[in-house]
Amino acid sequence: MSITVRTQTPAASPRNSSHGTKVAQLTRGALDNGVALAVLVVAFLASTMLQPYPLLILTLALVYAVALFSIVVLTGYVGQVSLCQASFMGLGGFLIGALMGHYGWSYWVAAPVAVAVVFLAGVLVGLPALRLRGLTLAIVTLSLALLADNFLFANVTWLNNNSQGWTIQRPSFLGISLESDGAWLYRVILIVAVVAVIAVLRLRRGRTGKSWYAMRDAEIAAATSGVPVVAMKLLAFGIAASLAALAGALYILAEGSVTADRFNFVASIQLLAIAVIAGTRSLPGAVLGGIFYIVFPQILLNFPALVPLTSLILGAGLILQMITAPQGIGGLLEAAETRLFRRLAGGSAAHESVNEEGDGHATI
């Protein structure tokens, strides 16, 4: 049926009219992009200034930021929960090791293949989510993580290289050996991470992301609005799994090796806990979480007495965050950015500049 309704009011609704002041033209999206660009510049400059060891730490933080971003997509954007994201990460790394080790594949071929395979695995894991939610789904995905620990990574010798894990020769990138050049290793990982994040953010801004939000807010109403709920949910699980696998691919690139103990169910639970503390709803939470996940143990190295208390500290942090900042540290940062934006744009203008197609979060 073609619709015959036409807009009757004059085009200049109050929201569209310009406010005449220069500052009012600053939009939230522009501020977000500015902040993101500044962070990227700092991230790039770090590779020219840091010593090899701190740079390796930062590289790993970046890897875990990608892993945590997979939780942001699944939990933050789609409202689903998974306690096997570290298993997907490990599967990605192990598949690359196996493809390179058994068949002599190049890393640059093995990595995309592994990510694609884990996408399919993620879709399969998404199937129970079509019927389950919340705690039940958490338990099902946790048992899948245990299955991965005790079967996939423990008994499948093709995959785990007779329980030794894999050590790879890092490839070269445009003629630069990533084996010997730590700065370029970091930069390559930064580029891959940024491209992946931009791709997902494009999805989020498009009909895919709007459908995800709609499902998260009111799933039945989304279905009655024509949103293909089943397909979009499976897609979300697939994308989250492949982001985790990408983190695994970057991990094996950064470390040069993979072992199963880094990707057991405890790691999955830690990832989710840190994602919740750092903020599951947005990218800054993932970045902060990645830094925390890697840097926190480094700090603990200096205080050996605290090591047995790691879980306790994490748990206390979780409780503190639940009470003081339910949206996580990322949520606090967003609130701070909103205040900054209001100040820059001027009190009343800030409200008027809200983009009609805002999506409930900052753009980044």
Place this chain on the structure above:
Amino acid sequence: MPLSEVRNVTVHFGGVVALADVSMDLLEGELVALIGPNGAGKTTLFNVMSGIQRPTAGSIMYDRRAINDLDTTARARLGIGRTFQTPQAFSTLTVLDNLLLPAWLPRFGGVIADLVPLPGAGRAKRAARDRARGIATFLGIEDTLGRYPTELSLGQRRLIELGRALATSPRLLLLDEPASGLDAGETERFAELLLRVRDVFRLTVLLVEHDMQLVLAVADYLYVLNFGKLLAKGKPNEVVNNPDVIAAYLGGEDERAATAASVRLPPGVVAAPGPTQGEGWVL
């Protein structure tokens, strides 16, 4: 030829019979109202029609085909739109996005198109956006487009939900108590709006509503459900004078309070004297 038919639909929840052998015809262009006390099975019937609840027996016909095996999304795409008793607007999407999404869905490679800007991709979105704005203007909620549903009043949220349902390009629109929570003036304006919506969008409407003033003002035809059974059907004025309906609504002494609260009639259509409860009139 009816646009949609409910054929002998029965729904059991365990031992409870929510609907028993209910049949209805919805003629093209008609505004049909479904009334009955709370718990009569009205929302269950809506859920069966929109594919949320599987019927224990019976079938739903739509556009000359049985649609029992189609899921909610598929039925929405065939043109069955609906609203909910408690508004279910997408709370983290702006009002514009709420109205945009049904006309700009991720299908036919829409996911790929989100990733890679293809030529002409902007056109579909612009068309959907213009349509969303047109619907918002028609419903008088164009001022709210940039806001979030949580910031708006119940009445506005009900209109957003109606707008979202209209954005799916429905032929059959199911409205579940669209006027509950509205005051008398809002309800009156809603009645006028509903008739205009039906005419402009050329819809067939099935309306569940407790407010009899609204029902009698807009309905072409009336079905009465009671305890999951179809009690009466017919032109509104026939139905409100139907002795069965009056008896059922009056019932025993105990049930008077409940029915009085759930069915309110305006003065003038009272067919039988009864004790008034609160502001309402009892049939």
